[in-house]
Amino acid sequence: MKITIDEIARVSGVSKGTVSRVINGKTTVAAHTREKVLDVMNRLGFVPDPAARELSMRSKYTIGISIGQGDNRISPYFALIWRALARETQELGIQFIELSDDLSSYIRLPNAVLLFSAQHTHKRLDFLKSQQIPAVVIGHEPGHAFVVPDDHTGGKLAAEHLLKLGHRRFAFLGTHIPSQAADDRRNGFCETLLKAGHPLSPELNLEGHFNTLDAYRAIRKAWEQGHRFTALFAASDEMAMGAIGALQDLGVQVPEQVSVLGFDGFPFPGLRLTTIAQDIPRIAHEAVQLALSGIEGEDPQGVYVPVQLQMGSTTAPPPDSPV
Secondary structure (H helix, E strand, C coil): CCCCHHHHHHHHCCCHHHHHHHHCCCCCCCHHHHHHHHHHHHHHCCCCCHHHHHHHCCCCCEEEEEECCCCCCCCHHHHHHHHHHHHHHHHCCCEEEEECCCHHHCCCCCCEEEEECCCCHHHHHHHHHHCCCCEEEECCCCCCEEEEECHHHHHHHHHHHHHHHCCCCEEEEECCCCCHHHHHHHHHHHHHHHHCCCCCCHHHEEECCCCHHHHHHHHHHHHHCCCCCCEEEECCHHHHHHHHHHHHHCCCCCCCCCEEEEEECCCECCECCEEEEECHHHHHHHHHHHHHHHHCCCCCCEEEECEEEECCCCCCCCCCCCC
16 A cells, blocks of 8 residues: 555555645754654655655745835845745746735735734734744744844854954944834854953944945944954945945055954955855745745744855954054
């Protein structure tokens, strides 16, 4: 008798959807669950049907992405995450559509919705729950399905790199507007500096608001007011670029006099920025898999995607360092 996925699910004590994701190599299945399912498959002699597996990868689902009110659709980050999501859904045969911030204005909603931006997230989450539509937040949202780069570790990596180079006078560019990403990156950075005995001065906790112009203004104002630092960590690459422009206009050499480190991993023509790079294709992949899990009735879970230091030409030992 041919062993079926239903039999594997029954013996394993998991859903048919979970078995399907194990067979298809999806990363949204917990390690212990995956091992249990694989063990049952081996004991029962189950061999996946290649043709059936190929068909199972093709979906008729529709996944929407709801953009937060006031979000910058022309920012490099949004462009890259959008492209990665479009590629991911296309490969799976899933229709991918854009939704506005006001989800209640739609007569019919997709099978699942990705929520981009932290603004008005709770309102949208509550509405989707009332409509029994699975939601996945691209950002940190405990208690719900979410995917997010490991922002706190990214801040820690930035501090460790600059400390290792010998820097002792630091500045940070973030935003006073509520932002999980900026807060986590700042906290990881500041906690590491404090542990090393070199806390961030309050007057150098600057506001760049995640855009190039405000970052330029913040750095220029701080420098002209006499606040000095030899290393700057910006919570986004866009802010890092604005900071570099301001320093150059002030006659400050980067990295000879001030090192600048960003967060994102964007490719900038003509400049190799030292940055904490996030894996945007992986974030898109995890977001879509979490959406499919929600459609299949699985419990929501959060996924932290690792980040890594990407060396460029904008960091170096401080000018007063013996290195």
